[in-house]
Amino acid sequence: MAQSEKYDVRGMTCSACSAAVERGVSKLEGIESVSVNLMTGRMDVAYDHETLSPDDIVKAVVGAGYEASPVIDEIKMELQDEQQKEKKRYEKRLIVSLLFTVPLLIITMGHMVGMPLPSIISPMESPLGFALIQLILTLPVMYMGLPFYKVGYRTLFKGSPNMDSLIAIGTSASVLYGLFALVQIIIGTASGDVERTLLYAKDLYFESAAVILTLITVGKYLEARAKAKTSDAIKKLIELAPKTAFLKTAEGIQEIPISEVQLGDILVVKPGSKIPVDGLVVGGESSVDESMLTGESIPVPKTIDDELIGASINNNGALEMKATRIGNDTTLSQIIKLVQDAQSKKAPIAKMADKISGIFVPTVLIISALTFVVWMLMGYDFVFSLSTAIAVLVISCPCALGLATPTAIMVGTGKGAEHGVLVKGGEALEITHQIDTIVLDKTGTITEGKPAVTEIIVKEDVEKSEILSLIVSIEDQSEHPLSHAITEYGKAHQIPVKAVESFKAVTGKGLTGKIEGQSVAVGNPAIMQELAIDMAHFENQYNQLAEEGKTPLLIAVDGYVKGIIAVMDQPKATSQEAINRLHALGLEVIMLTGDNQKTARYIQKQVGIEKAYAEVFPDEKAEVIEKLQSQGKKVAMVGDGINDSPALALSDVGMAIGNGTDIAIESADIVLMKNDLRDVATAVQLSRQTIRNIKQNLFWAFFYNALGIPLAAGVLFIPFGIKLNPMFAAAAMSLSSVTVVTNALRLRGFKPKAIEKVSSVSHFETFSMREESQKTSQIGKDKALNTHETQKSDEINVNKENTIMKKEMIIEGMSCNHCKMRVEKALNGIDGVSAEVFLEDKKAVVEAPDSVKNDVLKAVVEEAGYDVVSVK
Secondary structure: OEEEEEEEEEOOHHHHHHHHHHHHHHOOOOOOEEEEEEEEEEEEEEEEEOOOOOHHHHHHHHOOEEEEEEEEOOOOOOOOOEEEHHHHHHHHHHHHHHHHHHHHHHHHHHHHHHOOOOOHHHHOOHHHHHHHHHHHHHHHHHHHOHHHHHHHHHHHHHOOOOHHHHHHHHHHHHHHHHHHHHHHHHHHHHHHOOHHHHHHOOOOOOOHHOEEEEEEEHHHHHHHHHHHHHHHHHHHHHHHHHOOEEEEEOEEEEEEEHHOOOOOOEEEOOOOEEEOOOEEEOOOOEEEEEEHHOOOOOOEEEEEOOEOOOOOOOOOEEEEEEEEEEEHHHHHHHHHHHHHHHHOOOOOOOOOHHHHHHHHHHHHHHHHHHHHHHHHOOOOHHHHHHHHHHHHHHHHOOOHHHHHHHHHHHHHHHHHOOOEEEEEHHHHHHOOOOOEEEEEEEHHHEEEEEEEEEEEEEEEOOHHHHHHHHHHHEEEEEEEEHHHHHHHHHHHHHOOOOEEEEEEEEEEEEEEEEEOOOEEEEOOOOHHOOOOOHHHHHHHHHHHHHHHHHHEEEEOOOOEEEEHHHHEEEEEOOOOHHHHHHOOOOOOEEOOOOOHHHHHHHHHHHHHHOEEEEEHHHHHHHHHHHHHOOOOOOOOEEEOOOHHHHHHHHOOOOEEOOOOOOOHHHOOEEOOOOOOOOHHHHHHHHHHHHHHHHHHHHHHHHHHHHHHHHHOOOOHHHOOOOOHHHHHHHHHHHHHHHHHHHHHHHHHHHHOOOOOOOOOOOOOOEEEEHHHOOOHHHHHHHHHHOOOOHHHHHHHHHHHHEEEEEEEEEOOOOOOOHHHHHHHHHHOOOOOEEEEOOOOEEEEEEEEEOOOOOOHHHHHOOOOOOEEEEEE
16 A cells, blocks of 8 residues: 655755656656655655665655655654755855856946956957956856756756756857857967957857856845745744643642643643643633634633643633643644645646757757758868857857746736735746636635624613613723724724723623623623523524624623624625625635634625635645645635645645734735735736736747747858858847846736626525534535536526516615614525615615515515615
């Protein structure tokens, strides 16, 4: 049976390297699958342990020209610094290259614009000195670029040439011709042939090699910087884990390192401190902030036998816990492993130029060799034949080919930054144009990420302002996020805060206290039952609010329930517009949330998302992403929490909301700095335009080669006497580069298009991951994760049965946002109906099947307490 193992592979520089490693290992007997990730340097291998050993696999990697070692600890708590070392190596190479390339350019180009040169290196007065100083300045740059030559020629000889091969061949050709010209200058100087000396002094191409190597080193340095950041997400996850724990023993409580905690140990967790490991509450009660793992902002009450998650934060009560999972088995460690696994599965984009180079380089070499042979056979001298062959190589120098992709990406990422879309490198920008499915986290991504007051309902005989003052006063005594939402509401509406006596917070139930002699209680039905307070009058309204996924709190004064205040995390103002833009771009939008189905469905209808998965744990988010990808979809995940990091890393493109956690941002490929979901559409548009620009650049790069190579080979020499001098070949090469760069600069005019609002979705699907996990049949899972095509088919059938009609309702009696939300809730509660209320215009715009009659629309609005003037 095949077993999967991971290996660290060192020495790879491009996609051709990873492909060579894969080919070398896959040839071994007993290998089932092999996948190499260039960015992380990880190789996943599934093989038969009876046939192969890890040493065999390492030898195969070494045979391909690289180094490898098995990963002993999948969750590496000590981060390797290899990527940091690589960045420093490129930084050193770049500095040295610049120190020699800049003066080289001044010497070779300065005299053309009137800059004086010392006579000892003047091209007119001392051609030999002019040539020698160029060679002397070029050699250190070539030495710094030695890895390009090693990799380039090695992959060429192994039959898988890459961009390094093109760089190595092109710069070698330039230096080779430069050396040839230098020899001619030496001969001319020795023989007193001034004409020959001056002629070849103009045909030196040392600076071409130096400039190409320096520019490529700049790109490699930037790439190394990006790679060095890939471990930051893991590092920050590891830093979340507490370093010590308080162990309860017969002698008392002692602080011990977290590594010494054993299964079954009884640990004490103080208020405000982190839970050391996963476990069960065996003493005390408190509320625990699990937002760093679940993404949900509301703390979870904890009492005896409740589960605790390591690295979550204990809020206000002391707890005693029993350790049930330690070390690599804790939830945090499993999330770290998920992120690492997701990163290793994430294959890099194969650059178009790399693919083409496999054919392009051998073809150019063959043409160059044939050119030399043909001219020699035709009786032309060696110098003429060599000059023509080198002209073929010089004009084929991959400068434009190398600039085609990175220049467009550089401009594209710069424009993205201007619009608040931070793209972490070219790969993310390239692959985003292929995305067809957008998966959105709910909390903090679609919604504000913090609860806010949505409804206040009081008995008919009660003064609303008085009840609000009591609620705000007692909630002001608590640090709970729900209390914070209510006190913020009170500040915004200038509700007076009164003095509270005998205040008490009952964990998981609510608050009690005395205000101006009145006994006040605010909380859920449990605290009302505990205080023997009848809540029958508000039971239906409480249940209805709870059905909508809101958190309703009952308010009792002197033993009688006087009203309800509802709190919920509301959608951001721009979320619906953002989702409309994504739909207009032809993208499927799916919501994932750890919240319950009721809340998920409410948010779905508010923002127009057709499909949602509720009650999703972090590992299940990654499972959904993986399943979508197995269906052939290209998936972008948008999130902001630590719980999103595995899915962000596993998705084809991970996008993090800018105000999210550092770990989510580090795990993502694109960061939306303005916290605006509309920027997801901006990223997609930017990627599509950039890829279009790259393809245009590649066309121009190859157009010059297609036109220039025959000219360089001398096809016009015999009929017209036209021979392309290597100097003109270099000029043509430069022209192709200028064309590519100029075309790439057109991206500076990029502006995201504000797409018109599209029709609201009328078909909603909400799946519970808890229900799916209970199913044993794979068919059940496949049904839950149905394809977008099937869903579209269902929607078409619905629309065939009912033509969607757009109607406008004029409504009297609405005076505030509360009224607006009540009318929208009433109308959207009708099957197939999508409604939006405009408070200032006193109207509602409704889209409904023609089977829904006007009388039905009118009835639900009037039942909500408002008057319908007309429906048209």
